[in-house]
Amino acid sequence: MKRSEVTEKILDIKRMKGWDWAGIAKKIDARQSPFYTTAGLLGQMKLEPGQAAKAAKLFGLTKMEEKLLAEVPYRGSLPPGPPTDPLIYRFYELIQVYGTTFKELIQEDFGDGIMSAIDFDMKMERQPDPKGDRVKITMSGKFLPYKRY
Known part of the structure; x- marks a missing residue:
């Protein structure tokens, strides 16, 4: 199985x-x-x-x-390269366009490090809008500074 x-x-x-x-x-x-x-x-x-x-x-x-x-999974179900599903591709596109901006702004505010995807929370809500409902996604990940050894 x-x-x-x-x-x-x-x-x-x-x-x-x-x-x-x-x-x-x-x-x-x-x-x-x-x-x-x-x-x-x-x-x-x-x-x-x-x-x-x-x-x-x-x-x-x-x-x-x-x-x-209940087993630890092999994570990451997308094949290499850009995804072909339009909804998933938009997230990929978001990172392509804004990834460097996210990096610059997070590191300017927090320092040299990353936002954890392990100690992480996400919420989604529908926001009614006269021009068409909007999707609001809130991501919250613990900041992990890089360590020097």
Whole structure:
């Protein structure tokens, strides 16, 4: 059994039952970010054993599939090069255009270092707008200064 097969099974069940990610995340762990839970179910993050057990019950998974949800995954599902999915490509484009600006502004304010993608939180909300609804994404990552040895 491969982790990618568990992801496909979860996606099939979600599709057949007409569930949404926010509802699924609440059933698995209402305290956890829906981004983290969704990433866990898609194979990009590891669920805690209790979360994996709740997910297994919700999706009717086997014990082996439950254990795979709680394993440290091989992260990064996109192939090398620019992604072809238009929505994902826009994030790639955002980094291509504003990446150096993010780097300059963060390092000017915080110093030489990085924003963690491990100690990280993200929120998304819909903002109504007369010209068309807007997507607001807020990212918050711990600043990690580079160390000299």
